[in-house]
Amino acid sequence: MDYSTKLGKNYAPYSDVAAYRWLIGWLVYLTTTRLDISFSVEKLSHYPDCPTTTHYHVSICVLRYLKQxxxxxxxxxxxxxxxxxxxxxxxxxxxxxxxxxxxxxxFYLGTSLVSWKSKKQHTIARSSLEVEYRALALATCEAQWISYILADLHMPLLNSIPLYYDSQSARYIATNPIFHE
Structure with missing residues (x-):
């Protein structure tokens, strides 16, 4: 799927809603082992009640990719x-x-991908800083959960977990112990 494709409700509606839902459910199931289609499936699954012909054509492109x-x-x-x-x-x-x-x-354990998530946030953010900080908090919770799982498997982590992100503003807020508004 072209990452710049904008999917919305303002296109021609697709006639067979039940078939579209079945197809998206099948693709969601495949994302368990096929991380490469997660982005596309996440975008396609936003509109199960009112799919458009654009949604259907993009889902067919995903199926063609899986076949290739x-x-x-x-x-x-x-x-x-x-x-x-x-x-x-x-x-x-x-x-x-x-x-x-x-x-x-x-999250990677060595070179192997062990955990991933892409989720639409519940609230509307007023700035990109808010969004980056929330994503950083979500990733930190996941890192802590993975470290607990590894400890239960008698494989405790010896070093801190490096978490890479691209927002200097979120870094300053995360490291400032005083300002947490």
Whole structure:
């Protein structure tokens, strides 16, 4: 899917809503092992009640991609260091209907992807700083949860978990112990 494609309610409605819902449910199930389609499926699943012909054409493109690349998926190598690292990023107000932002993160254990999430935020943010800070907080909670899981598996982390993000403003707020408005 072209990442610049804007999907919304203002296009021609698609006639077979039940078939579209079935197709999106099937694609959501596939995202368990096919991370490469997560972005597209997340965008397509925003409108299960009123899909448009544009939504349908994009979902057909996703199916064509899956047919062309059937073996793409997650890979867990045998020889890999057990260092946990995370990445966090956001997209500020990409939804043309609700103007809500999307937060996302992914965590790697060595070179293997072990956790990821992309979620539309519940509230509308007034600035990109707000969005970045919320995404950073969400990723921090996930990092803590993964460290607890690893400790339960008797594989405690020896070092702190590096979390990479691209907002200097969010970094300043996160490291300032006094100002937390």
């Amino acid at each position: 690349a059937p073996v793409a998926g997650l890979f867990f190598p045998v020889s890999s260091d057990l260092v946990l690292s995370g990445y966090s990023d956001t997209d500020w107000a990409p939804c043309i209907d609700t103007r809500r932002s999307v937060s996302g993160f992914c």
